[in-house]
Amino acid sequence: MxxxxxxxxxxxxxxxxxxxxxxxxxxxxxxxxxxxxxxxxxxxxxxxxxxxxRDKFDLLDQCEDEIINEIQKLTHKIDPKDALKFDGQKEPFPFIVYLFEYLHENSSFMKVVLGPKGDASFQVKLKELIRRTFFQNILSKLKQEEMLVPVDFLIAYVSSAHLGVIQHWLESGMEKSPREMALILSRITLLGPRHVTGLTSKEL
Amino acid sequence: MxxxxxxxxxxxxxxxxxxxxxxxxxxxxxxxxxxxxxxxxxxxxxxxxxxxxRDKFDLLDQCEDEIINEIQKLTHKIDPKDALKFDGQKEPFPFIVYLFEYLHENSSFMKVVLGPKGDASFQVKLKELIRRTFFQNILSKLKQEEMLVPVDFLIAYVSSAHLGVIQHWLESGMEKSPREMALILSRITLLGPRHVTGLTSKEL
DNA sequence: CCATTTAATGAACAAGTTGTTGATTATTAT
DNA sequence: ATAATAATCAACAACTTGTTCATTAAATGG
Incomplete structure (x- = not known):
């Protein structure tokens, strides 16, 4: 470039x-x-x-684009068969582990740009990258007619949830490891938010 | 006030x-x-x-605080027993319906403030309000030791997902009704993202 | 309807930021 | 060591800011 x-x-x-x-x-x-x-x-x-x-906006843009490009590179490491074999209980989605590792290495900037004083447009950029990655690796294999909800809202739900957990992890001091975080995310996503609370279907 | x-x-x-x-x-x-x-x-x-x-920041703050206060009022309409009876398939969580109705009435401002050119700190404020509402009505009833993931990450996951779906709805033209949206959200949250894709546990 | 109160206007102010220029100095590459 | 080029410094006009004060306009409430 x-x-x-x-x-x-x-x-x-x-x-x-x-x-x-x-x-x-x-x-x-x-x-x-x-x-x-x-x-x-x-x-x-x-x-x-x-x-x-050119100005301070150009500075921020260049910083952000560099980050997006580097995270984009992480998606190239994804092995296509990973999406199929994992059950999310023991093995997290590898890309998410790489992502958390990258965030950890660049935590000072990532923390502010994704924090309350950060940039809303960067959140959109990162969410969009997560969205694309999910779609290419998982959702493209699904049949639209079997979905219980419109696919675009499901994608918005899952990618926003991932970004939100990332933000909370950065804000709260990054105490859990990238692997632990990725496992938390795959558990909630695959088992479902209610199921991971420990409630059975009758109780709620 | x-x-x-x-x-x-x-x-x-x-x-x-x-x-x-x-x-x-x-x-x-x-x-x-x-x-x-x-x-x-x-x-x-x-x-x-x-x-x-005082300045343009004061203007934005006042606008935002007014909105947060009005949405906060919506939570007072919640009937405590709603949290228990609903199964999320036919009946959405009432607060979420009220919330979408309010967003629709104030869509021009909500769309920009929650959009890419918006204010990251407002997203945090609204997310925090959603978080509190969930916690008071649902999560406070759960036992921490039965959780399969740390409760703070689960809350971050669900409240961020809700905000993200709200943002997507605003961006994409608000074609679905508040009730439909609330139903989509309760379905994904209660059945789980993977389950609503139509996949059974074996397939993924 | 009128008198009083108060909001809006318009002009002017110093202070600070912006983006650019041209001449000079310092550092790097080879 | 030399040529190339990055960084510095000072100065510039243009613009925004937040404030002040005198003046005009509008709303209140009796």
């Missing part, structure tokens, strides 16, 4: 700006950040910022 | 400003809206804005 910026100054400057962005988003939220804030925090000249980004 | 603004001029001005906010959020997103934009669109003097709101 992008020609590589070999020059170490560029890499350094971009890193400083992006680190400043993460810190400032956590401190005060993206909306009230100024380019001046960013360059002061990064300790670079304000003009330098404009050598790399 | 608030002393009533009897003066019709105040009501008119606030309505003009809020309508302008909705339109501008849809056009360009909240972040790039200026007070000047708002007052030009509302066709009022810029100084007048500051007689009612």
């Amino acid at each position: 992008l020609e590589r910026p070999t020059d170490r100054r560029i890499i350094r400057t971009k890193r400083l700006i992006r680190d400043a962005l993460t810190e400032l988003m956590e401190e005060k939220g993206f909306e009230v950040i100024t380019v001046r804030d960013l360059t002061e925090k990064a300790d670079i000249n304000r003009g330098t910022f404009y050598l790399h980004y | 608030l002393e009533r603004p009897t003066d019709r001029r105040i009501i008119r001005t606030k309505r003009l400003i809020r309508d302008a906010l909705t339109e501008l959020m849809e056009e360009k997103g909240f972040e790039v809206i200026t007070v000047r934009d708002l007052t030009e669109k509302a066709d009022i003097n810029r100084g007048t804005f500051y007689l009612h709101y």
Whole structure:
């Protein structure tokens, strides 16, 4: 995609700006950040910022797109037969494990961008990626006429639920491992929210 | 809570400003809206804005808080025994029906504030309200030790799923009725995402 | 209907941010 | 070591912000 910026100054400057962005988003939220804030925090000249980004929105976009691209790459590791064999009780869906591992490695930025002071449009982008992955690996095998609910709402339900659990995990300190989290998600999704409460059909 | 603004001029001005906010959020997103934009669109003097709101963030906050309060009132209509009797196949959870009805009545603002150009913090507020309502009416009756997954992740899963379906419904033109939507949600939640696909336990 | 109260207007203000430019300095690559 | 280029610094006009004050317009309620 992008020609590589070999020059170490560029890499350094971009890193400083992006680190400043993460810190400032956590401190005060993206909306009230100024380019001046960013360059002061990064300790670079304000003009330098404009050598790399058009404005603060361009900065956020580039950060987000990079993340989406890297997560997209994780989907290439999926083995098609995984979708079929797993029962969700012992083995989670592998992509979800990779996803949590990636989130953990980039937790400081992911936490703010998916948090209350974050960016609604990034949530949509990530949800859409989850949606596509689910569809390609699982839902495409289903027959529309056998569904008890419209498929688009089911997809919205499951992908939003996954994103929501991710957000809660990030907010609450990421105490459980990626594998544990993926297992929790596959259990709820496959057994159903009510079933995992321990209730039988009669009780509710 | 608030002393009533009897003066019709105040009501008119606030309505003009809020309508302008909705339109501008849809056009360009909240972040790039200026007070000047708002007052030009509302066709009022810029100084007048500051007689009612501290800045554009205060405006958004007041709009959001008003909505949250009104939805909060809907929860008072819940009959405690509803939570127990319903099986989710024929009768949806009544609060969810009320919620969709309210969203439909205020769809223009709800659509933008919950959409890609919306406000992440409002999503958190609404999700938290859904979470509390679920907890008070259903989950408080469950025994923690019988749960197959940690209860906080289950709550995050279900409330995020509900919000996500709401967002998809708003985005896709609100074609289904509030009752149909509530039924879709109770079906997926009670039967489980996999079960509503029509798959039996053997097939997946 | 009229007098009083109060909201809205319009103009002006300093302070701060933005995005750009051009000249200069510092660093990197080879 | 040299050429290329990234970063710095200062300055710029244009714009937004939040506030003030005098003036005009509208609503209230008696």
